[in-house]
Amino acid sequence: MESEHLLELVDIEAGYGRAALVLRGLTVRVPPATIVCLVGPNGAGKSTVLKVASGMLVPRSGRVVVQGKDVAGDGPQQMLRHGLAHVLQGHSVFPEMTVAENIKLGGFTVGDKAVLNERIERVKTVFPIVAERWNDLAGLLSGGQQKQVEFARSLMISPKVVLLDEPSMGLDPKTTATVFEQVVRMRDHGTAVLLVEQNARRALETADVGCVLDLGRVHISGPARELLEDPELSRLYLGGRPAA
């Protein structure tokens, strides 16, 4: 039976090398065209969740289910084929390549040239900055513009779920607002987003579903708006008063 969720991480236990576990029985589910955000203190394992989902880190146990199929243990290339695109935290454009080359590399695994061209036109529509700076070196773009190129590049495989790791990291408030607008835009164009964000309040304001992580497992989850309004959560994780 087809799952109602695009991506499910079930009872995941994962860690780095021989070190202690970072994720301890974590379960997260991402429905279609939904922004699910993971918030929590430093060291809660937020980025590790994305690494497990994109195949960069093989879980020690648990299931990674994409549309009903368990794909745990597959590497990044296979995960791309399953429709999971991962945008790293910090800057991950190829700085000495043009925006055009960056975008085309996003479709590295797409064999059909016509499909590739059609997707290029689509991402140009979703992210106008891509069209505006098409022939410029990506390393010359501002931080916010580079982030948008990374988003656009991730859409080139027409992913089911985009995994975004701290997209606002190092950006000023105005650029952060633009970046979050683009996250919503991706959702509105039908792509589900699993978002990890240090700026918890901002992330919950943007997301549909929120999950609060602590010590490697989901402490509480629910509609993002409800989490924002919970005074206890606000005090513990959002640095003060609940949303008005």
Add this chain to the structure above:
Amino acid sequence: MSSALLLQSLILGILLGGLYALLAAGLTLYFGVMRVVMIAHSAFLILAGYLAWFFTVTTGWDPLISLVITVPVFFGLGVAVQRLLMTRLKPASLTMMSVLLTFAIALVIEGMLGFTFTGVQRRIKLDYGAASIELFGAQVAVVKLVAFGLAVLALGALWLVLKKTSFGQALRATIQHKEAAELVGVDTAKVASYGFGLGLATAAVGGTALALDATIYPSLHWHWIGPLFAIIVVGGLGSIPGAAIAAMLLGITQSLLQVPLGTTWAQTVFYLALFVTLIVRPQGFFGGRLAQRF
């Protein structure tokens, strides 16, 4: 220095710089793709020189024809060295340990060359070996022009591979951001081994070009490794265009200094440039934003 001598030195410097650019291209490629410090690169250059000499002695044909064999063989050798040896090094200490490993490879190559061809100095006898032509009023040896032409062709081919092919895009992406390259679907392990092969293929061409105009002997690689490393550090580690610019500038400077200072002192320009770079701009002068990453 008279203007005629200056012109002659300048032309020779440009030809020398072109050759240096080719000799250093592979070296910077290994570092860019894998962070490997390939001490054995110059030993492979000398090996290619010996193979070109042996080919000509055996067949009587022009040494350039040997490239049909040596380029693919060196490419395969590069892939094998990367897959069988480099991948066994732990990622955390890869750069440091690659110095030791490739130092050992250089010693093995030198020993094998000495064992096979003895320590006698060899020189390829060419019909056009003593010929020269007049270029803008300066006399230029034909072999130097041929070596330069070979360097330009090889670097042009390398540029086309890197810029116009899918493999080249993947290789450049891997150099610039390995994790991001993996996440767009590039098989970075495969790209690294082919990149290593490509580096050694340039050594096949470079070694042959070098042997056209130089006397070769098994330990000659020690003479080359210092200047070549100076070139890639000045150019910015991992940057092929940076290495090409640095090679050209240092080649011209060396050539211009040879007249007033003599050959030995002119050679010190590489080490001077290396020290100045390490003090003033350790990331190199011509590597662009990419070089900042190292």
